[in-house]
Amino acid sequence: MPLDCAGRGSDSQVDFSKDDRYFVAPSFTWQPDANTSLTFLSHYQKDDAGNTMQFLPYQGSVAGNPNGRLPTGTFLGEPGFDHYRREQFAVGYAFEHRFNRHWAVRQNLRYADVKSDYPVTFALGFVTDNDSVPVDYRTVSRLAGLYRDQAGTFTLDNHAQADFAIGDVRHTALLGLDFRQINGDRQRGFGSPSDLDMYSPVYGQPFTAPQIETLVNQQQDQIGLYGQDQIQWKQWIATIGVRYDWASNTSLRTDYYDSDTDRIDYAKPRYSGARQDDAAFTYRTGLSYLFDSGVAPYFNYSESFEPTAGSTFAGTPFKPTTGQQFEIGVKYQPPGVNALITLAAFELTQQNVVTPDPDPAHVGFSIQTGAARSRGIELEGKARLEMGLDVTAALALIESQVTKTNEANQLGKKLSYTPETQGSLWLDYTQPSGALAGLGLGGGVRYTGSNYGDLSNSQKAPSYTLIDASVHYELGKLDRRLRGARLGVNISNLFDREYVATCGEGSCYYGDRRNVLAGLRYNW
Template sequence: MRRFSQHNILQFTLFASVSGLTWASPATDEPKTYVLEEVNVLGKAYKNTATKSSLAPEETPQGISIIDGELLAERGVKSLNQALRYTPGVTTEQKGGSVTMYDTFNIRGFDVSQSYYDGLVLQYLQGWNLQPQIDPIALEQVEVYKGPTSVLYGSMPPGGMVNMIAKAPQQEQQTTATLATGSHNTREASIDSTGALGDSDASYRVIAMTRKKDGQVDYTEEERTVFAPSVDWSITDKTYVNINLYYQKDPAMGQNSSLPASGMIDHNPAGSTKPSTFAGDANWNHFEREFWMAGYKVRHDFNDNWSFLQTARYQDATLEQRNTYHIAAGFDASTGNLERYIYSTDEDSKGYSVDNQLSGAFKTGEIEHNTLVGVDYQQLKGQTVYSSYGSTSQFGNFNIYNPNNHMIDPSKLSTEGTWIDDVEVEQTGLYVQDQLHIDNWVLIAGGRFDDYHSSSKFYDAEANHQEFSYRVGALYEFDNGLSPFISYATSFEPYASGKSDGTPYKPELGEQIETGVKYLSDDETTSATVSYFNIIKSDAVVDNPDDPTPGNKLQIGEIQSQGLEIEGQLLVTPNWGLSASYTYIDMKITKDTDYDLQGTTPIYVPEHAATLWTNYTVDRGLLNGTRIGGGVRYTGEMQMDAVNSDRVPASTIVDASVGYDLAQLGRRFDGATVNLVVNNLFNQESYTCYDSANCWYGAERTVEVNAQYQF
């Protein structure tokens, strides 16, 4: 039976990415040796997201996918949405490729509205638009944990969670500077510097990036600046402190408008749209977001077996937007005329969160225990001012097939109504977990009690919930590398805003049973996971097909999602790696108390999805130093609307990535590399839809060239 340290977790993570690492490749026919570079990049306070412990992914009785930072860079990832493209069980970019200001995805069919950054929630102004969005330039890796995680993190959908791990300071001095350009007039520059602070036991990391580009849609831009410094300090052999800051300003965030399915997915002789068609107005399209977060981690080891970890963060965020929206009743498919409604929002929020963990290892007879006791707390206060300015018909007819995107004259607008929403959320959780090793068995059990309070002035609603969630799981490690597992877990998901009549929604409750098998070869060149899951969510809140306004959502009886996930990585040769996945999901509304939706499948849930990614590193000949990578991702048909009246077509997208180590041209180029990334190589059109009036084009082909110098 294997025992894995934090260093072993990193080794497995690096292997699992099969992302073009340089492996030992002898020129003779002698037996090959597989070598992994021994570098700890995750920091002393890092713990496995799934268990808040050092339990390795292959020892954890639940599905986990990990995407490391090298792979994110090779794929040219610019958002969490894009990072999840090749992850089984995840349907990402629900608002297509032109809406990049949000990370919109689901796991095993259930929407995820909040992600985590270094184990703490990125707090979201529920019902509105304001939520921090971490740029991948600051990430070491992304962890996707499948199934309920409420037992460790509190309020959470039953499909799973995503935790982004920040780049940590390192003792070894290293600086990486990058310049990039490409499609849509992209201009990007970044620097990532780390090293020791003098001769002390402290180390630093400073990450800075600026990016500006045109949006996929006409008359839109995207602009971002990131600054993320952090410091690690080993005060003593037993006490470690990390202080971190993250600042991001997005002066331009593209657009947030949708298009009708007619003339896009459905043929219409009256006309058609294209991926660059803008349904908004250049004179009234403004999205600006700014936020900063300051946090710390303190870990103290009392002895070899017991330690305490506290992680805390303060968050301050603002967002301003001017935009238009439309509804199905405002579209005339025979002419292409589209009635749009003009609005603006000013949003701000402040919040903080803290997680306290006491962990210990001890034995009772032949049983090894790794026990965790924790208390976490979060509070968020925010306000949104929503203003309505009437219809664009006051400036004439707007035709989506021949759009005039300069119709609105802001000086002639008058406010028809203003609404203010004050949102408050407070949550306290107490949790306990025990991991047991008994011979080849790994057993895990945990429970949590949550006390949750929220209020919304706009809906005149308050919610007060106390819930208990728990999980149990078991995994058996055979000596041949196979590890069958089974687990059961529950989830708790309160709804912060209320109904239009002022009454709160009930908390959504979920439960999952998952069983499967994991495999890791002795030489760690082959790994695989096969999982069957069955999730039931009760008192589920869904959008009302007859009235899309937030206060008129439906709280139906039950949604069931069951399916199969297969994920594997294979090092075919020391220079050639493959990773592949397949997902099958059968998701249905099985009980409906408010609306005739029983038997329907929710939107954004393909029945079948599959991915393949490969990387080959050339280490001899004229192409020595070249990395050639590429992938294909298939997303099956999805329902177009809640009542399942039509379908969104399936899509198959091909991506490519080529890198070259310029050191092959001479020693004066040591540390320099150049990379070419082409996403959607064949410019395949793809679509997502909320309903027939609100659809989005997927990301069109993009080409990026970046040059990197490391010293």
């Protein structure tokens, strides 16, 4: 019976912002006979945090500011008002029964629920003069928002698997039907706090606290019928899969704000709604060849159809996001070595991509951009070598571009939050024997290239390199009664580098500074 538990009580690098979390995930498997199993899965998580996402001006975080660089702990909200609280749970099961060596059936069921409460104050930008020039490059105007969300998700998947051979051609065939329903409410409201001096903040000034102005209820239903066959003949492996989806998305918006009286009137709500129905056929196929040397070249093509939760500022449900991906590559597993190296080139095209709404009057809302394309090369290697050394390395070179959009200044620009280059290397050594058996040390480096936080590519966040480290110990090596217990300490950004993770729409966000996390894990 595995039981994952976690508890974290900590401050964050941002002033007045804690970061507490509690998590438990019990599960167990019942196996009445060799051909039947039922696994119960669940988890519960509670987050009690502050407003760690600070919208800092470009001048002062990335670019120079006459008043100096802003500290990474800069807090532009209101202590005692800003917080982020989230509570979520999920329960479900995975059932499998094998009738014989040819036939098996499986059913997976899951229900998840999440609630969040997020009152937040954020900066809109510098206070400017009549010519839109910042008056002192230190005073910012602010907006207070209140976001309350609740969503429940039910998923059910049923499929049958057939394993058979026709001559010397082996088949693993699947036929299934799945269903997913998401029902959620989103409440939003806004208020007007006072301006704030970022370099010498004075908190606690009176301001109009936000009230709920709009309520959007959305229900999303999706039914999918799918089939797949994996075919193996000698050293050739081919996969063919097809799927047909039916999806509906219904949105009901309730407005409590009365523009005629400029006030909230809960007694006279105004309603508006929309419904969108979609259906799509998608397929995927792949082909690979297994050489005796451990080399396996492959090619695959896949299509996607993903109903998108949420709606525009006007309450119109989002259209499903669709995509097409080509990938060609080679995998290499050296004979006699526990290692795998993969080199792949890909091109991914997506339609109806969700991006932030550029209208300043629609803060917190999103729109759908026409189409976008990403293409690149990925290299990844994993190896478990003798004497307890594990190695993981990865490198990705990605070119992205907006290929269709309603915003003229976005056409041909790079996608948001998509660095052109990313790379990582991690080494982990565990002493296999002797007095220090079970003691392990790890270290690695992560590189993230420059990226843009908005589709107009107006402001760029520079690249950064971070060093991580870890130490861990298998307590069962100390005492057999502690078998399954592992004590570990992980350190992210070991040298406490200050860096900007991304920028967009006039604001930038600092990345995490040094983070030390100690944990005790026990499996039985």
